[in-house]
Amino acid sequence: MERRPDVTSIPFDAGAPAPTPGRGMAASWGRFPRVTQEMRPMPRLSSVLPVDDGDARTLLPYGNGRSYGDTCLNDGGIVIDCRSLNRILDFNAGTGIVRAEAGVMLSAIIDIAMPQGWFLPVTPGTRFVTLGGAIANDVHGKNHHRAGTLGAHVERFELLRSDGSRRICSPTENADWFRATVGGMGLTGIILWAELRLRPVESGYVDQSTVKVRSLADYFAVAEESDAGFEYTVAWIDNLASGASLGRGLLMRAEHAPKVAGPLRRSRMPTLTVPFQPPFSLINRASIGVFNALQYGKQRTRQAEARVPALKYFYPLDGVTRWNRLYGPRGLVQHQSVIPFAAREAVGDLLRAAQRAKAASFVTVLKTFGDAPRVGLMSFPRAGVTLTLDFAHRGERTLQLLAELDRITVEAGGAVNPYKDARMSPATFEASFPWWRELLPFKDPRFSSSFWRRVTAG
Numbered sequence: 001m002e003r004r005p006d007v008t009s010i011p012f013d014a015g016a017p018a019p020t021p022g023r024g025m026a027a028s029w030g031r032f033p034r035v036t037q038e039m040r041p042m043p044r045l046s047s048v049l050p051v052d053d054g055d056a057r058t059l060l061p062y063g064n065g066r067s068y069g070d071t072c073l074n075d076g077g078i079v080i081d082c083r084s085l086n087r088i089l090d091f092n093a094g095t096g097i098v099r100a101e102a103g104v105m106l107s108a109i110i111d112i113a114m115p116q117g118w119f120l121p122v123t124p125g126t127r128f129v130t131l132g133g134a135i136a137n138d139v140h141g142k143n144h145h146r147a148g149t150l151g152a153h154v155e156r157f158e159l160l161r162s163d164g165s166r167r168i169c170s171p172t173e174n175a176d177w178f179r180a181t182v183g184g185m186g187l188t189g190i191i192l193w194a195e196l197r198l199r200p201v202e203s204g205y206v207d208q209s210t211v212k213v214r215s216l217a218d219y220f221a222v223a224e225e226s227d228a229g230f231e232y233t234v235a236w237i238d239n240l241a242s243g244a245s246l247g248r249g250l251l252m253r254a255e256h257a258p259k260v261a262g263p264l265r266r267s268r269m270p271t272l273t274v275p276f277q278p279p280f281s282l283i284n285r286a287s288i289g290v291f292n293a294l295q296y297g298k299q300r301t302r303q304a305e306a307r308v309p310a311l312k313y314f315y316p317l318d319g320v321t322r323w324n325r326l327y328g329p330r331g332l333v334q335h336q337s338v339i340p341f342a343a344r345e346a347v348g349d350l351l352r353a354a355q356r357a358k359a360a361s362f363v364t365v366l367k368t369f370g371d372a373p374r375v376g377l378m379s380f381p382r383a384g385v386t387l388t389l390d391f392a393h394r395g396e397r398t399l400q401l402l403a404e405l406d407r408i409t410v411e412a413g414g415a416v417n418p419y420k421d422a423r424m425s426p427a428t429f430e431a432s433f434p435w436w437r438e439l440l441p442f443k444d445p446r447f448s449s450s451f452w453r454r455v456t457a458g
């Protein structure tokens with residue numbers, strides 16, 4: 001059966017930083033750094049950007065601000081809020097191809113597609129991101145070893161440049177523009193709409209198998225075996241465990257469950273929220289220590305099986321909106337690195353460096369990236385182990401720790417993720433993306449971001 005919804009308006013997302021049309025202070029999900037920029041909505045059905053003639057300020061598309069750092073910020077400039085482009089234009093329930101404007105949330109695509117037996121081919125750990133923002137960062141999910149990045153499932157999109165020109169881009173049409181824009185961090189123009197190939201599912205559940213890993217070596221062994229046998233794998237790590245227990249945690253593998261009785265589950269909006277920002281970070285060594293002990297201890301056996309709602313497996317953090325407020329007024333900083341398999345012992349060095357600095361990370365995640373070819377010129381994933389750490393921002397000592405994590409990563413031949421970053425040096429960026437200058441011929445001359453100016457002096 002083919003379903004073609006006409007105009008579908010998506011309610012404004014729960015949990016995003018409040019949109020601030022007009023000029024003012026702004027921050028992304030990490031709430032660091034804070035910049036002064038002007039936000040203007042992108043007019044629908046227009047080839048003209050919302051900028052006055054003679055305004056020399058730089059421009060940047062804005063999705064839902066779920067990048068942690070400053071790739072979606074434009075200090076002193078204008079950000080063009082693409083959430084006004086919020087219509088799902090077409091969904092073919094026979095082929096699973098959805099065409100949607102770039103400001104549509106992934107949650108809205110799930111809402112329409114899942115009850116009809118389709119799911120996102122690749123999804124990040126939150127569903128409250130826009131389609132355009134997800135393509136511009138070429139996001140990855142828990143199935144990189146099987147499915148690569150989101151860009152591998154994009155059929156085509158339309159790109160608008162500041163000179164008013166429009167291009168349809170696909171792996172075969174304007175392929176060089178496609179490659180530059182997927183993962184291009186919004187610097188090549190505005191994606192107006194995109195077509196995404198979904199993957200079939202029989203139910204709204206996944207069959208989850210959780211293995212309690214006792215150490216980093218144990219994680220590496222179980223992850224290898226799990227990647228061979230499961231579509232999705234991800235590990236939560238107790239980052240405070242040290243010595244022989246360094247790297248202990250829970251490795252959660254999953255497959256979409258076969259058909260179960262009852263309707264396919266729809267996406268639900270979260271029910272809990274952090275209503276205000278506490279005056280100091282509630283995320284600290286003591287609270288994380290308690291959480292980690294409970295989390296690691298809750299599973300007594302080596303392995304446990306469960307059938308769980310897919311949304312619970314994919315988006316555990318979406319259950320509480322505005323959870324970033326828990327980190328207090330200075331915000332949080334995230335560090336995501338990827339370390340080549342041959343140098344994977346460096347993951348232990350990263351964990352030890354955080355411990356030496358007495359910095360506890362609330363969300364510590366280990367995953368493996370497979371060797372899928374890079375779809376976008378600036379796509380972050382590459383074969384190896386990827387470690388994500390997030391820390392309450394405590395000023396200079398946190399910045400020093402992050403610089404040390406960069407050093408370990410680069411020395412191991414790895415890379416640091418730009419769209420989780422708020423402070424990496426030009427040298428770290430160069431080491432992570434030695435080929436970044438290949439993007440320059442495609443960069444829109446009017447577009448720039450705080451991140452881009454910092455790492456390229458451009």
Ligand SMILES: Cc1cc2nc3c(=O)[nH]c(=O)nc-3n(C[C@H](O)[C@H](O)[C@H](O)COP(=O)(O)OP(=O)(O)OC[C@H]3O[C@@H](n4cnc5c(N)ncnc54)[C@H](O)[C@@H]3O)c2cc1C
Pocket residue numbers: 029060061062063064065066067068071072082102103123124125126128129130131132133134135136137138139140141184185186187189190191192317419
């Ligand atoms: C809880 C949480 C979990 C996450 N888990 C993951 C994960 O597992 N994997 C992962 O890869 N990422 C993850 N992320 C990061 C997030 O998925 C990405 O940063 C995502 O790209 C944010 O999308 P957005 O719509 O909020 O875009 P924004 O953050 O607003 O913008 C992202 C980039 O896209 C550009 N952009 C936005 N709209 C357009 C457009 N229409 N045309 C062109 N460029 C555009 C912007 O200029 C910017 O450079 C996570 C983030 C959070 C908060």
